[in-house]
Amino acid sequence: MSSRNSPPASRRPSPVRSAPEPAPDSLARALLLASAAVAAVQAGRSLTEVLAQQAKGELGPTRAQAQDLAYGALRRYGWGEAVLAVLLQKPLPEPQLQSLLLCALYRLESRPEQSHTVVDQAVAAAATLAKGNFRGVINGVLRSYLRQRPELLARAAGKPSGAWWHPDWWLSRLRRAYPRDWETIATAGNGQPPMTLRVNLARGSREEYQARLDAAGIAAVPLGSAALLLQKPVSVDALPGFFDGFVSVQDWGAQRAAELLDARAGQRVLDACAAPGGKTAHILERAGVDLLALDVDGLRCRRVEENLSRLGLRAAVRAADARCPDDWWDGRPFDRILADVPCSASGVVRRHPDSKWLRRETDIAQFARVQRQILEVLWPTLAVGGRLLYATCSVFPEENSQQVSAFLARHGDARRIGIDGADELQLLPGSEHDGFYYALLEKTA
Numbered sequence: 001m002s003s004r005n006s007p008p009a010s011r012r013p014s015p016v017r018s019a020p021e022p023a024p025d026s027l028a029r030a031l032l033l034a035s036a037a038v039a040a041v042q043a044g045r046s047l048t049e050v051l052a053q054q055a056k057g058e059l060g061p062t063r064a065q066a067q068d069l070a071y072g073a074l075r076r077y078g079w080g081e082a083v084l085a086v087l088l089q090k091p092l093p094e095p096q097l098q099s100l101l102l103c104a105l106y107r108l109e110s111r112p113e114q115s116h117t118v119v120d121q122a123v124a125a126a127a128t129l130a131k132g133n134f135r136g137v138i139n140g141v142l143r144s145y146l147r148q149r150p151e152l153l154a155r156a157a158g159k160p161s162g163a164w165w166h167p168d169w170w171l172s173r174l175r176r177a178y179p180r181d182w183e184t185i186a187t188a189g190n191g192q193p194p195m196t197l198r199v200n201l202a203r204g205s206r207e208e209y210q211a212r213l214d215a216a217g218i219a220a221v222p223l224g225s226a227a228l229l230l231q232k233p234v235s236v237d238a239l240p241g242f243f244d245g246f247v248s249v250q251d252w253g254a255q256r257a258a259e260l261l262d263a264r265a266g267q268r269v270l271d272a273c274a275a276p277g278g279k280t281a282h283i284l285e286r287a288g289v290d291l292l293a294l295d296v297d298g299l300r301c302r303r304v305e306e307n308l309s310r311l312g313l314r315a316a317v318r319a320a321d322a323r324c325p326d327d328w329w330d331g332r333p334f335d336r337i338l339a340d341v342p343c344s345a346s347g348v349v350r351r352h353p354d355s356k357w358l359r360r361e362t363d364i365a366q367f368a369r370v371q372r373q374i375l376e377v378l379w380p381t382l383a384v385g386g387r388l389l390y391a392t393c394s395v396f397p398e399e400n401s402q403q404v405s406a407f408l409a410r411h412g413d414a415r416r417i418g419i420d421g422a423d424e425l426q427l428l429p430g431s432e433h434d435g436f437y438y439a440l441l442e443k444t445a
């Protein structure tokens with residue numbers, strides 16, 4: 001087929017041969033997807049958002065494999081960067097080539113028995129990037145890695161971020177706050193998170209639900225009053241009665257919130273930073289309260305509504321900034337307030353490994369400022385004798401104990417209610433739960 005405007009055949013440039021797209025179910029395809037996601041995170045986007053976007057076009061095993069590669073590469077990003085600093089003489093021209101190497105290095109570490117396949121598939125993926133000009137570099141870097149692995153591991157371990165897979169500033173803060181436990185906290189932050197269910201006790205007992213899990217071949221152990229810790233994570237589609245509201249996915253540490261708030265039937269409750277609504281739903285499952293759920297993010301408010309609707313629960317859900325009470329408070333005091341404030345999420349970093357690398361140290365002071373503003377505005381809306389539960393999923397004291405101590409120093413009408421025999425509860429991430437902080441305050445006058 002020719003058109004009138006085409007040059008004569010003899011003068012046409014020879015066509016650029018583009019590399020074939022890797023097969024849809026190949027490791028090369030998964031490496032391409034994962035490296036695109038990691039490159040997007042390097043450019044400042046959140047991994048959850050990027051993966052959700054990719055999931056619209058990609059189904060099946062490649063998607064699961066790509067997610068594992070992206071999470072794995074980001075968990076050990078500091079290590080991968082330390083290794084590449086030795087192996088690459090200069091940065092690669094396309095960020096995705098660099099992230100392809102990070103994903104392939106993770107795969108070489110997690111599946112050493114597949115080393116030849118991993119190198120071949122990474123080269124096949126590189127054929128579709130930068131006109132295929134860097135296939136040789138990718139091949140050379142990965143083969144050098146395999147040859148020099150012991151020395152490279154030793155070099156990476158010489159840098160804190162290479163040894164502990166967290167940014168240096170983050171590690172310094174952990175060391176300062178937890179001189180004895182910082183290594184355990186960092187190690188937990190690098191692992192796979194547990195999957196825990198919250199049984200909706202309004203619909204049946206935990207024993208009944210565990211029997212349903214058993215029948216479905218899903219092994220779990222009970223924790224606390226309503227939690228079941230799964231031996232292995234499963235898709236929510238596999239959970240009996242999930243779509244009928246018999247159960248929710250919620251970390252056990254997060255389940256402490258509704259229990260500590262202890263809202264009673266008929267009370268007025270404010271959930272000031274509610275989305276996506278895990279704790280809102282738990283409060284409502286425990287007692288028939290009159291609940292107002294706020295969140296500044298209107299899109300996330302929809303998630304609260306979807307969660308409540310799945311569970312057959314009702315609350316007033318409002319998109320509003322908790323710091324602007326004129327927008328949401330009718331002047332009637334609340335008996336209970338949950339302030340699950342925005343924070344660094346340093347206690348749940350294994351669920352969001354991108355956050356370690358996206359955060360800057362200066363963000364911590366910024367979070368602390370917003371937390372303080374939210375607390376100051378919420379306090380006057382609490383009834384005398386009422387209780388406010390301050391919560392974060394952080395392990396940094398600036399957002400937790402220091403925030404609450406400063407609040408108590410400013411407010412003579414506030415007193416602490418002890419938790420588990422202590423002034424406050426700082427949960428550190430471990431095999432049974434994520435890192436959370438709770439302080440329970442009562443208004444005395």
Ligand SMILES: C[S@@+](CC[C@H](N)C(=O)[O-])C[C@H]1O[C@@H](n2cnc3c(N)ncnc32)[C@H](O)[C@@H]1O
Binds near residue numbers: 254277294296
């Ligand atoms: C830790 S998350 C809350 C998790 C939620 N309580 C749950 O258990 O599902 C913090 C939430 O605070 C919201 N947020 C941040 N700043 C806010 C503000 N000024 N007012 C209200 N909500 C805010 C964020 O959009 C985010 O959804």
